Amino acid sequence: MPTGFGRLWTAQTVSSLGDGVTHAALPLLALTLTRDPMALAVVTAAGTLPWLLFGVLGGALVDRWDRRRTMWAADAARAVLLAIPAAAAALDALSIPLLAAVAFLLGLGGLFFDTAATAYLPDLLRRDPALLERANSRLRGAQTAMSGFAGPPAGSALLAGGRAVPLLADAVSFALSALLVRTLPAMPRPVPEAHESLLRQARAGASYVFRDRVLLGLALRPAVGNVAFLAVETVLALFAHDRLGIDTFGFGLLLTAEATGGLLGAAIASFLGRRLGTGTALTCTAAVEGLAILGLAAAPNPYVAGLALAVCGAGMGATMVLAPSLRQAIVPAHLMGRVASTSRMLSMCAAPIGAFLGGWLATTYDIRTPLFAAAGLLLAMTAVTASMTSNRRVEAALRAATPDHRASEEHAPESVTGGVRSR
Secondary structure: OOHHHHHHHHHHHHHHHHHHHHHHHHHHHHHOOOOOHHHHHHHHHHOOHHHHHHHHHHHHHHHHOOHHHHHHHHHHHHHHHHHHHHHHHHOOOOOHHHHHHHHHHHHHHHHHHHHHHHHHHHHHOOOOHHHHHHHHHHHHHHHHHHHHHHHHHHHHHHHOOOOOHHHHHHHHHHHHHHHHHHOOOOOOOOOOOOOOOHHHHHHHHHHHHHHOHHHHHHHHHHHHHHHHHHHHHHHHHHHHHHOOOOOHHHHHHHHHHHHHHHHHHHHHHHHHHHHHOHHHHHHHHHHHHHHHHHHHHOOOOHHHHHHHHHHHHHHHHHHHHHHHHHHHHHOOHHHHHHHHHHHHHHHHHHHHHHHHHHHHHHHHOOOOHHHHHHHHHHHHHHHHHHOOOOHHHHHHHHHHOOHHHHHHHHOOOOOEEOOEEOO
């Protein structure tokens, strides 16, 4: 692994710890201001809005800008931003609109940082598929450990020291991350597409995803998966309480089981890819997720439910290493930001649909119905995308992405539409 990867990994680990702190602290801060569920939902939803509103356009901007500079500027801006609610908390001037605005701007900074980091990593690792899998496994494992395990309890504990403390802690994490990212090696900027508007470039990136069967299969998995997982998440606390007799502490342990599975899945993803082939491994992990949710729906006690969630988490952890690594290996550098942001936007748009579906099914039928429906969706998605990301298609895409193959394509007759080579 290049030495620069260690600094990138450290920066994202520190930043993920801060994310976990804020993820726990913001809702708790909102709870000190109001008990209105809709007001609390506004603060939570505000952080996802940037992906829905600016996802593809943000990717187009990242493809125009220097990726390293975009990363450290986004983190530096978020560090400064968090000083505003920290000062408001110290002056007893916090409000729900201020927290919602901060959540929105933090989400916007996250859009630019995450997209730029996704586009920067393949250049740093020379688009080597094996290195990309190892790198994404480490990044995913660190993110899960920091934002899922260490960050939330730290955020709750820091809040006891004062309402401004967790916000300042997250600001420090962003500042440290920005300093580390600034020390990363510079990479060549993508070749600009001459005289094209930002909207046209964004449309070209989205078109590239929908016209490539492998990329479309990789994008459909998290999109359909988010519908299913949000349907489950919406009713999980109620299911655990009413069906399994789990109290608040036990529910926290149930979520920890899922996070533990996620760490295991991220750790073994590269092994699965080598043993089964990336395409087959992705199909197997998707099937495991669906079967695990089916097991959760039928769980007779908390122990079986915890095991089912751990297995589901393992499938998700492996998928979230293998799929981005493959995408980073096969997408041309000048399109990487747009392709990554298009895929992320599709998955983010699917989340509210899943939440609504889960609530409607539970209200209309039974508390277990959303779980059975989610399992059915995941298994159907597995069947539909299995051929789209088969080993044969994946290997062909990897061969087409090699420098020699791309160089030969550049000298062959081609038709270009919207800045994207016809395939």
